[in-house]
Amino acid sequence: MENFSGSQEVSMRAHARRNYDQILRVATTVFAESGPDASLNEIARRAGVGPGTLYRHFPNRQALQAAVLGERIENLCGHGADLLSLPDADTALARWLRSLLIHTRTDKGLGAATLTHATDQGAQCRIAIEETAARLVARAKDSGTVRGDTSADDLVHLVAGIGLATEHRSDPAQAERLLDTVLRGIGIPGTPAP
Amino acid sequence: MENFSGSQEVSMRAHARRNYDQILRVATTVFAESGPDASLNEIARRAGVGPGTLYRHFPNRQALQAAVLGERIENLCGHGADLLSLPDADTALARWLRSLLIHTRTDKGLGAATLTHATDQGAQCRIAIEETAARLVARAKDSGTVRGDTSADDLVHLVAGIGLATEHRSDPAQAERLLDTVLRGIGIPGTPAP
DNA sequence: ACCTGAACACCGTTCAAGT
DNA sequence: ACCTGAACACCGTTCAAGT
Numbered sequence: 040m041e042n043f044s045g046s047q048e049v050s051m052r053a054h055a056r057r058n059y060d061q062i063l064r065v066a067t068t069v070f071a072e073s074g075p076d077a078s079l080n081e082i083a084r085r086a087g088v089g090p091g092t093l094y095r096h097f098p099n100r101q102a103l104q105a106a107v108l109g110e111r112i113e114n115l116c117g118h119g120a121d122l123l124s125l126p127d128a129d130t131a132l133a134r135w136l137r138s139l140l141i142h143t144r145t146d147k148g149l150g151a152a153t154l155t156h157a158t159d160q161g162a163q164c165r166i167a168i169e170e171t172a173a174r175l176v177a178r179a180k181d182s183g184t185v186r187g188d189t190s191a192d193d194l195v196h197l198v199a200g201i202g203l204a205t206e207h208r209s210d211p212a213q214a215e216r217l218l219d220t221v222l223r224g225i226g227i228p229g230t231p232a233p
Numbered sequence: 234m235e236n237f238s239g240s241q242e243v244s245m246r247a248h249a250r251r252n253y254d255q256i257l258r259v260a261t262t263v264f265a266e267s268g269p270d271a272s273l274n275e276i277a278r279r280a281g282v283g284p285g286t287l288y289r290h291f292p293n294r295q296a297l298q299a300a301v302l303g304e305r306i307e308n309l310c311g312h313g314a315d316l317l318s319l320p321d322a323d324t325a326l327a328r329w330l331r332s333l334l335i336h337t338r339t340d341k342g343l344g345a346a347t348l349t350h351a352t353d354q355g356a357q358c359r360i361a362i363e364e365t366a367a368r369l370v371a372r373a374k375d376s377g378t379v380r381g382d383t384s385a386d387d388l389v390h391l392v393a394g395i396g397l398a399t400e401h402r403s404d405p406a407q408a409e410r411l412l413d414t415v416l417r418g419i420g421i422p423g424t425p426a427p
Numbered sequence: 428a429c430c431t432g433a434a435c436a437c438c439g440t441t442c443a444a445g446t
Numbered sequence: 447a448c449c450t451g452a453a454c455a456c457c458g459t460t461c462a463a464g465t
Contacts, residue, residue, distance in 0.1 A: 055448065080438065089450045094440070157401035186426040190410075196402075197411050200394030207351035208390075216384075217391050224418030226426060232380040249429065274457065283431045288459070 059096050062086045067107050074147030075104060104153050105164050111150075112167055115142050119171035129183035129227045132175045136198055139168070140218055143202025151202035154195060169195055179227075186226040197221050253290050256280045261301050268341030269298060298347050299357050305344075306361055309336050313365035323377035323421045326369045330392055333362070334412055337396025345396035348389060363389055373421075380420040391415050 065086040069077045079100060083093040097103040118138055122131040143151035153164040172191035179185040198218065205214040219229050259280040263271045273294060277287040291297040312332055316325040337345035347358040366385035373379040392412065399408040413423050 052448095058449085078438065079440090089452095090440075091442080091451070092449055095448075100439090151398075155398050155401055188427050189414075193407065193410055193414070196398040196407070197395070197414065200396075200398030200411070201391070202394075203397040204345075204349050204390040204394030207349055213387065213390070216387055217394070220383075220387070220391065220415060220418035222418070224414035224416070232420060233382050246428095252430085272457065273459090283433095284459075285432070285461080286430055289429075294458090 055096075058086070058088055058092055062088060062093055062096055062103075063106055066103050070104070070107055070149050071146045075100075075149040075152040079103070101153070101156060101158050104149060108150065108153055108164055111142065111145075112164060115139065116167045116171040119175060123174060123178065127183070128175075128179040128181070129185060132179040132183070132185065133222055133227055133229075135171070135175050136194065136218060136222070137215075139172075139195070139198050140202060140214060143199050144206065144214060148203060148206045151199045151206070154199040155203070165195070184226045184228070189225045194221075194225070249290075252280070252282055252286055256282060256287055256290060256297075257300055260297050264298070264301055264343050265340045269294075269343045269346040273297070295347070295350060295352050298343060302344065302347055302358055305336065305339075306358060309333065310361045310365040313369060317368060317372065321377070322369075322373040322375070323379060326373040326377070326379065327416055327421055327423075329365070329369050330388065330412060330416070331409075333366075333389070333392050334396060334408055337393050338400065338408060342397060342400045345393045345400070348393040349397070359389070378420045378422070383419045388415075388419070 062082065066077075066082050069082050069085065079093060080090055082103075083090045086093070093103075097106060115138055119135045122135050125131040125134075143154065154168065169191055172195050176185065176189055176191045176194065180187055180189065198221070201214055201217045201221070205217065208214075222229055256276065260271075260276050263276050263279065273287060274284055276297075277284045280287070287297075291300060309332055313329045316329050319325040319328075337348065348362070363385055366389050370379065370383055370385045370388065374381055374383065392415070395408055395411045395415070399411065402408075416423055
């Protein structure tokens with residue numbers, strides 16, 4: 040009986056697992072199409088499950104957004120860790136902030152939204168990113184030209200803000216220009232005044 | 234007959250006018266309570282009109298938002314015009330950008346939303362603000378320390394971004410710090426590096 | 428000419444009923 | 447134990463019917 044119930048449990052879990060993966064896959068597509076406010080009912084529909092099943096696996100929208108972004112955030116932070124071995128600490132920070140900016144601008148602001156939302160699930164998306172930022176900032180203060188009063192949290196919010204503000208704009212170079220201004224503001228010169 | 238139809242028209246228009254004003258008054262309250270995504274049906278309900286009447290006067294949400302913000306934007310731009318007579322062009326720009334930041338942070342991001350939304354109605358909100366910004370920026374380039382490659386449009390977007398990114402945060406000083414970074418980035422020193 | 432509010436197609440979310 | 451989808455209370459938006 041334990042075996043039977045056991046094997047039943049496994050197949051249940053396998054089924055649940057398939058649903059979970061399918062919801063996540065579809066959510067990735069739909070968020071990319073429609074942004075962070077995409078319809079959850081539509082995600083459930085296209086995943087072939089009832090809305091209740093979606094809510095069972097992801098209790099709220101932020102949980103689903105965080106799950107979709109998890110792997111991308113890991114990559115972004117891995118990239119940040121790699122950059123720590125660059126000889127120039129300023130360049131390392133500047134390059135990573137450019138990657139972060141790209142992240143905030145993907146999927147119609149999904150990345151930026153999860154960085155600024157107040158909720159706990161938003162914090163879950165922020166925690167690894169802020170740790171990475173903190174390490175790069177500390178090193179750039181120490182051995183680079185970055186101002187001593189620069190805060191990693193502030194920087195992440197500035198970049199997220201650029202992502203949010205330029206989200207509806209066609210010119211992709213604008214976001215880059217805005218980031219250049221921020222970099223100068225924290226003490227990374229870039230191009231000198233014309 | 235012309236007189237009668239005329240006076241009928243006047244009373245119609247008076248009624249329509251009362252509805253318009255009432256919708257605008259209620260919308261101001263509800264946007265302040267619930268932010269730019271507040272329910273339009275709720276606004277109509279609390280204004281004592283049917284949803285159709287609201288849509289007659291304001292064909293879409295942005296039109297209503299623009300109408301609510303109209304007076305505030307006029308004040309903001311008037312303040313900018315006053316600042317043009319300050320002896321120090323850098324200080325004038327810095328002060329006005331602080332006012333703009335406050336504007337973007339009122340009513341749970343209503344001000345910032347209208348500055349970044351792509352639509353024509355969003356442009357209507359942006360036009361006076363960008364003109365004011367352009368005048369202050371030009372003067373600060375000419376007789377101040379602001380970099381020659383600073384664009385008024387970029388600056389407005391940077392400030393709107395700070396407003397959006399800090400909207401859900403409790404610490405009001407953070408937005409000020411982020412603006413200081415931006416000011417340094419365009420060539421207004423503020424406090425020197427510690 | 429202007430207003431009305433019922434109606435439509437959607438949304439997020441829940442929960443009794445199934446297997 | 448997990449899934450289902452009908453159901454609920456909402457939303458934005460429209461439009462025939464009223465005055």
